Amino acid sequence: MPRLQPMPYGALRESPSHSGLSNWTEFMRIEIVNERLLPRFGVDRLLILLAKHLVAQGHEVGFTCLHCDPRLPEGIGEVITLTIPPGLDMAATEYEVARLMRRRLEERKPDAVVSGGWPFFRTTRECGERGIASLFIDAGATAQDGMTGPALVMQRELRRVRQMELPGTDRILPISHFICRSQTFPDRGQKAGVRTVLLGSNHMDNALFPSGDQDPSGEALLARLQMLKDAGSPLILALGRFETSGYKNSVAAYDVLRRVRLSVPQVRLLILDAGVDCLIPPDLASSVILLGQPDDATLRAVMEICEVGLSPSLWEGFNFPIVEMQHLKRPALAFALGAHPEVIAHPWLLCDSVEDMIRKTIRILTDLAPTELMTALERSHHKFPWQRTLTQWEEEILSAVAHHRSGKPEDDPAPRIILADVTNASIDPANSGVMRVTRQLFSCLQKQENLKLVFVRWDSCAHTYRLLNGDQRKALACYGGPVDRLSLLAEAQSLDLEEMLRMIRTGTKPPVLFTPEVILDGAGMERLAWARGRNMMTSAILHDLIPIEHPGYCDRHVIAAFPAYLSALLQYDHIWSVSDYSDSCLKNWTSRHNLPLRATIRTLWLAGQFGSSARITTPPKRLNSEIRVLCVSTLEPRKNHVSLLAAWRRLRRHRPDLKIRLTLVGNHYAGAPGIFEAIQDAVDEDSSIEYKGVLSDQDLLDTYEACDFTIYPSLVEGFGLPILESLWLGRPCITHKAGVMAELASSGACLSADMQDPEQIENVLERLATDAELLSQMTEKSSTRKISTWRDYAIQIGYDLSCLKTREKTIA
Structure with missing residues (x-):
């Protein structure tokens, strides 16, 4: 295949006068990556146009793809077609492509990589580690409205991959303001490095595709x-x-x-x-x-x-x-x-x-x-002239390369101070969903050099934040949580929070108050004002709106406190929603009450990693002569233990020959003592049921390893962390067929049923307990399904935190 003869690396060449750039520009080596290079596909067309333009400007261009019509890039540059093992899902293909591209970029290191999207998102994010500029021309992910089955699963996975990787890409160039508003900003989490460049229309003046x-x-x-x-x-x-x-x-x-x-x-x-x-x-x-x-x-x-x-x-x-x-x-x-x-x-x-x-x-x-x-x-x-589009893209490539060659960050290099609000995690001896998120997330964020975490708790009597004391540090560090050494240092030097912040403050970035917990003490707006009064930015995690959308499942005190918490949340600068479901609930609530939403919201799925445990990637072998079923859940109404117990009684009555055992793990819920009493009665009546209460991570891990599959009967969740944790440990899960549970189950290794119907629960329990082939297949899938680690999750949160920009003040 004919190739452009490369100029000596780093040579200067004179730019044609029509380029709109400076007279002299350094020659660059650019790799264009995309799933395919085939006729009549929109992204393929624009990448070929860009390549021809870059070659005309004197740059060297190469291509890497999975499928190619060799006539398209002919005469432009070398083409490498990657060979991917068959049967990989979207996430696994991303990882395999990234692995192959690491070798490719080492063998032929370019100055910049320009991507058309999947399966090269991870590759563009990793370019920065190799001193390579990365750019993504964002044509958007297809809308999910009306999609079902595999197509819906694929599009959800694509959005998840985008949200994981786009924050680490140098430049993102959406092809329209619509794409920029609806996908680029939400998936990237901030506006830095984003430029909308509309496409051209005059490409058919010269035949491009055969x-x-x-x-x-x-x-x-x-x-x-x-x-x-x-x-x-x-x-x-x-x-x-x-x-x-x-x-x-x-x-x-x-x-x-x-x-x-x-x-x-x-x-x-x-x-x-x-x-x-x-x-x-x-x-x-x-x-x-x-x-x-x-x-x-x-x-x-x-x-x-x-x-x-x-x-x-x-x-x-x-x-x-x-x-x-x-x-x-x-x-x-x-x-x-x-x-x-x-x-x-x-x-x-x-x-x-x-x-x-x-x-x-x-x-x-x-x-x-x-x-x-x-x-x-x-x-x-x-x-819509293509020359303008191509020139603007080239300008962004040159700018990104210049940034990498300078070795200087585009923003303040000093680490940003994050006030980590751990008011609940520093006193809660248990490790329910929100506490697990808080502990695991901050444990990983603490390792990031661009952030400096200061753990604080809200003192409702003094109406201010304070550093942690010894007991609070110990509680926070439980279950793999972060170790707070800074407050220990402050304690030794008799420093309060304000003095500590003055001592460690460097750079120009304003600190950020980060609240990953739910505030039910009525002090949400007061905490917000405390941060604003000190010129801090604010961020939070939105878990759910269950007390608003489903008050029947919640304690009356929680229901009463929740609107004040939401009102404060609306005033934050940035919010990460744990699911599209929670995001839509919040926006529907604001719409119903005609409330302004100050915050920018980004949906970012939680990690499924169980604590700090390694992923089980090979299907575990059966260890028991009986089938063991595990349910991990707090004992509260929406978790639906009552229906599970009713289904278990039916199963035991209809199949007394079936050797099966149910283990229940979870903390009491103060607002529903009747659930604990019902479980105690069930344990007394049926020897096949046991209740273990609250377990340490190690004891819970041992309990998972002793079971064959899990069941999560909850009816309403913001996310449903135990589902993914079960799959992380190689155990398939039975879950509810609606809400976010169905969304999590759609990627496999789960069986769904109407958890309001004990008969359906009984049927699916019996099916999985008696069909050895089905159980084996689901166990295999649970061991191979793509699940994010807490490190993956923290990387996205950390990047967003480091890049948050101060908003202009609004007048109410």
């Missing part, structure tokens, strides 16, 4: 279309790939055609498909023409022949076909959503519904469209 299954000249097709048009048959082009399901909503074009034919009988609909995927309805067969996969020159001519283009897509991050159509001064209709308002030539072309699209199509075909449309299309012809 032909597919169409005649390269396309002469026969174009002659047929021209003949139809001359005979009075107006032509409509269905824009983009035709997909029978998903957000493309391609089949809606048939509804438009069916209705338009009533007014314009001779109309024809052109579809970019060879007949494999489009499933043409029989009543429309005579009015649909299949185009196959024409080359660029043919498609351009087709667009020029057509009267109008239709884009019924329900989500688009930019929409190439629309701007391609408009560049040729042809109108394109689309729904008023996604990035369409940014790229459409005139607001009239935006449709509110299919009915609206039908009406406007008829008006265009019958020459009744607004007269100003043609003027708008004339303007749009010059609105």
